[in-house]
Amino acid sequence: MSSGRGTRGAAPSGPRAATVEPTLAAILGRFIAPRLTHGRRLCVALSGGLDSVVLLHALSRLRAAGLDCELSALHVHHGLSPHADAWVEFCQEFCRRLDVALAIGRVQVPPDSGEGIEAAARRQRQAVFARCEADWLALAQHRDDQAETVLFRLLRGAGVRGAAGMPDERSQAAGPRLIRPLLGVSRATIAAYAGEQALSWVEDESNADLRLRRNHLRHAVLPCIAQQFPAAAQALARAAGHFAEAAQLLDELAAIDRLLVVGAHGRIDLRRFNLLSEARARNLLRHELHRAGMRAPETRWLDEALRQLASADAASATCVGTVDGALHVYRDEIHVVRQRPPIPVVPLAWHGEAQLAWGADRLNFAAATGRGISRRLLADAAVCLRTRSGGETLQPDPRRPRRPLRKLFQEAGVPPWERDRLPLLCCGERVAWVAGLGVDAAFACAGGEAGVVIALESGAQPRIEPGLESPPAAA
Structure with a gap:
C-alpha cells in the first residue's frame, strides 16, 4: 500500500x-x-x-x-x-x-x-x-x-x-x-x-x-x-560456515608462523619472513593487515608486496600502499601502518592549554618543577607547534654538540614515515622540544624552576559531544 x-x-x-x-x-x-x-x-x-x-x-x-x-x-x-x-x-x-x-x-x-x-x-x-x-x-x-x-x-x-x-x-x-x-x-x-x-x-x-x-x-x-x-x-x-572455519584455521596457522618470524621488537623479521613458503607468506601478510584493522588486499597487491619484500634488505625503505595504509620495511623489520588522519599543515599556537589535538593524536602539557621545558624561557616569544621543514637542529644533551634532527631521528630508530608527523615545539624561530627526542638543552628547566612536560598520546579517540541522537542500518 x-x-x-x-x-x-x-x-x-x-x-x-x-x-x-x-x-x-x-x-x-x-x-x-x-x-x-x-x-x-x-x-x-x-x-x-x-x-x-x-x-x-x-x-x-x-x-x-x-x-x-x-x-x-x-x-x-x-x-x-x-x-x-x-x-x-x-x-x-x-x-x-x-x-x-x-x-x-x-x-x-x-x-x-x-x-x-x-x-x-x-x-x-x-x-x-x-x-x-x-x-x-x-x-x-x-x-x-x-x-x-x-x-x-x-x-x-x-x-x-x-x-x-x-x-x-x-x-x-x-x-x-x-x-x-x-x-x-x-x-x-x-x-x-x-x-x-x-x-x-x-x-x-x-x-x-x-x-x-x-x-x-x-x-x-x-x-x-x-x-x-x-x-x-x-x-x-x-x-559460509565452511569458509569461516577455513579462515579460522588459516588465522591459527598465521599465528604459528608469526611466532616463528617475529623479531626482538615484536615485529616481523624480514629475513625470517622470506624463508616462508609463498602461500604461508601471503597468509601471514593477510593476517597482519587484518590485525591492523585493514581490509583484505587484492591479489595483485599481495604479489607486489611479496616481490618487494623478497628483494628488500636491512637498508631498504620499502613501502607498498593500500587504501587503508601501507606496508613498510625499516631496519630489517616489517611494519604495518594504518592510514591516519592528517596532522596540522600550519603552525598551531600554544597559549598554555593542558591538551591540544594533533591529528588523531593528542599532546598533553603537564606542569612540573625542575623538569621539562622552562616556562620562563618560553615567555620570551610566541610558542607554536609545527612539523619539521628541513634543516632544524636540536641539542638534547648539553655535553654533546647540536645536531640535525635527521641524524637524531636515525639514532633514535624513529621510522622515516613517522618523522614528518612528529610535532616540534618552537619558541619564536628556535626549536625547544621535539616529540621522540626531547627538550633542547637551551630550554631545559633548571632545578626548582617551573617547567612543562609534554607527552604525545597516540591514537586519542575523537570527542563525542553529548546530546547527539544515536544510531542503525537498513535491515
Whole structure:
C-alpha cells in the first residue's frame, strides 16, 4: 500500500499459527540469552523494514516473557530517500507501542566521496554505531542475506575470509559488539512471523532498483538459481560456515608462523619472513593487515608486496600502499601502518592549554618543577607547534654538540614515515622540544624552576559531544 508517508508493507491479520513463532523465538532466545551474562543493554538497529521490525517485535515479546535485558532501538536517518522523515515517524510510533526507547542518528552522506553512495552511507552508519551506548547492537540480516553476501563476494573474487560472509558476532573499534541473531532464519520464516503478528513495515524503494548489484542478485539471479537448486540459500549459508572455519584455521596457522618470524621488537623479521613458503607468506601478510584493522588486499597487491619484500634488505625503505595504509620495511623489520588522519599543515599556537589535538593524536602539557621545558624561557616569544621543514637542529644533551634532527631521528630508530608527523615545539624561530627526542638543552628547566612536560598520546579517540541522537542500518 502507498501513502504520502512512503511505501508500507503489511501482512494480513489472522489467527496466530503455532508453528512459526516458537521457531523464531527459540532461535532468538538461544542466541541472545547466553550473551546477556556479558552485558544486558541490547539495542536493535531499526530501519523500519520487515526484518528489523520482526527482530525488535520478537525481542520485545521475549523481554515480556522474562528475558533479562534493557531493550532499545536505533534508527539512522540517511536523508537519501524522500520518505526518510516518514520512516522516522513510523519507527517512533512502532517503538512507542512496544514501549521501547528509540534513538535517532542523523547523518549526511557525501555525494562525491569517490566511494559510491552505498559505501559512504555504510561508513556513516558505522560511525553512528560506534557511538551507541549499549553492550550489544543487533542487526537483522538473515539467512537469505547471508547467501546473497557469499555469492556477491565470490563473484568479486573474494578469498576465504570474504567468502565466509557475515559473522554472527563481531567487535567494533569502539561501541557495542555487533550481533546478527537471525542469520539462521530464512526470509520466509520472518515474513510468516510478520503475518502471524499482523505487523506493518516500510519499504525502501531503493531495494527494488535492479541497477544495484545486490538487488540484481536478490531479485533476478538467486530466484533463477532456486528453480534448479531449491535449497540454494541454505547451501550458500552453509558454505559460509565452511569458509569461516577455513579462515579460522588459516588465522591459527598465521599465528604459528608469526611466532616463528617475529623479531626482538615484536615485529616481523624480514629475513625470517622470506624463508616462508609463498602461500604461508601471503597468509601471514593477510593476517597482519587484518590485525591492523585493514581490509583484505587484492591479489595483485599481495604479489607486489611479496616481490618487494623478497628483494628488500636491512637498508631498504620499502613501502607498498593500500587504501587503508601501507606496508613498510625499516631496519630489517616489517611494519604495518594504518592510514591516519592528517596532522596540522600550519603552525598551531600554544597559549598554555593542558591538551591540544594533533591529528588523531593528542599532546598533553603537564606542569612540573625542575623538569621539562622552562616556562620562563618560553615567555620570551610566541610558542607554536609545527612539523619539521628541513634543516632544524636540536641539542638534547648539553655535553654533546647540536645536531640535525635527521641524524637524531636515525639514532633514535624513529621510522622515516613517522618523522614528518612528529610535532616540534618552537619558541619564536628556535626549536625547544621535539616529540621522540626531547627538550633542547637551551630550554631545559633548571632545578626548582617551573617547567612543562609534554607527552604525545597516540591514537586519542575523537570527542563525542553529548546530546547527539544515536544510531542503525537498513535491515
